[in-house]
Amino acid sequence: MGIVAVLAFAGTAAPSRADGPAGGVSLTGVRSWASPTGTRVVFDFSTEIHPVAPDSGTTRQLVVTVPGAPMSLAAGVPTLLVVRDTVVDSVMVSASEIGGRFRVTFAQSSRFRVFTLRPEADKPFRLVVDVARPGAPALEAERLGGIASTKRRDRIRIVAIDAGHGGEDFGAHRRKGPPEKTITLTIAHTLTEELKKIPGIKAMLVQNGDYFVPLRDRYHAAEKMKADLFVSIHANSSPQRVGRARGTQVWFLSLHGASDQESRDFADMENAADMVGGVPPQSDNDLVGILYDVKRSSVLQQSQLLAESLLDNLSEDRRVETRAVKQAGFAVLKSVEFPSVLVETGFINNPTELKLLGNPDFQRRMAKELAGGVKAFFQKAGYSLADPAASGIAVPQRQ
């Protein structure tokens, strides 16, 4: 899985901002993204629209209308988008003086959700149609459960590696060069390869492709695979210090605000991923309670130790200013099941750093250093590695 169908017009992902007809609206882009759980179809508009469609349901063919105002298609926007990714078959677009009409044909009868997203970062007003891959939740539960069983059977440690962004969510902005999501996916891959070389460790990518995963689903997936720890890989951008900011930073969760303004800004930027990527409206189910708080504080101590181990293992020239780890309210670090950290590998708005981040030798070196930091953490925290006899985990004897 993880194949992305980007069918934006004219080979560009950046929609034009053409205004619609007088008093009307312009459809400026339409594209689809495939992921293991389903396919997302995204429509970009020049202004806010009020679609008429069911919020959710199960069907073979969905029609969304946007009545009330003239609609036009910006240059290059197709009237037929052929998707054929085994979930969505095609998208038919028609626009006229009386409005717009979009017909999404699924490969088979499937569950869907329809919602809109307000403009965010470089994204315009969007209409999103999410179509679930039939059977995907059961398959995903089986996959994650399989990883958890391997852990019990082979007495190994599971390290979940999260490649920061994907799909609609490109991550940090840049003038030119690859977006953050491309860099972080590559580094995350390299890090899993390096971790796999360490006996007793199994490294798993939370997401193996360029598609959007909501922040909460990232650590929930790691929880289901019974991960021992969670490392979220990112590349930073500093609006305050364009071209000057450099080095690698390691963060863990703060429940009481960030250690400084810049940290708060970074956390806000990363937490915006859900808005940019597009999370459908849902209720907040985070648990609260005293037991939860006790668990949280012990996990936070471990997270700090993990962050320090990673930072200590970075070569001198990668460490930023002070060697202290930092804290901020990153939403992706909120699990209480395992220590988790967020690594800002470098600054993509610094040309020298951007070049380094795209360089395979540098990626390999950084991955080696981070893998060494993970190993050091396991040793310092008293976890056994490839030594089942000394392990504190209750596991059945191998037959």
Ligand SMILES: [Zn+2]
């Ligand atoms: Zn990021």
